Amino acid sequence: MTVDTNDPRPPYVQVADGLRAAIRTGELAPGVRLASGRELASQWGVALMTLQKAIDLLRDEGLVYSQQGRGVFVAADGKVPPTDELTALRETVENLERRLSVVEERLQASDNRRR
Structure with missing residues (x-):
């Protein structure tokens, strides 16, 4: 899980695409809490702001939701509970x-x- 510098897509899109694929394949199941932003940014080799932009994109698509103080979770069937x-x-x-x-x-x- 790293960003490809030769890929024409912006880094945040690459991260969002990777997380989206993991959600769609079930690798990240509904209700699962994602690793912290810092951990994910480190895993992907991107800045925290880049990772946040990717999470915002997935949130806009209804694939993840945030709970204050708890983290970011995978939504069930694209629906935020x-x-x-x-x-x-x-x-x-x-x-x-x-x-x-x-x-x-x-x-x-x-x-x-x-x-």
Whole structure:
């Protein structure tokens, strides 16, 4: 698993193609956590940013998904499973929206009293 300097494809595309092939052949099965970014970058002989660009490409294709603090995982049949973290994030955003609304109402009331 190394990048071929004679290959006309950009290095990140070569890495993405290699990981994509491993996913499609089952070498990397659904639910499997990929090695860390640093480990994969070292294995492929590329910079961490190059590897991240390859992972971003695979994420855009629905082949992998990330979980904050846990890593990057192979998606099942190209579908990213819903996570508790996603639900928690949605709840946090909704809570922040409610709190912002209260702050905006108070600011408006304060402005009206000054007039």
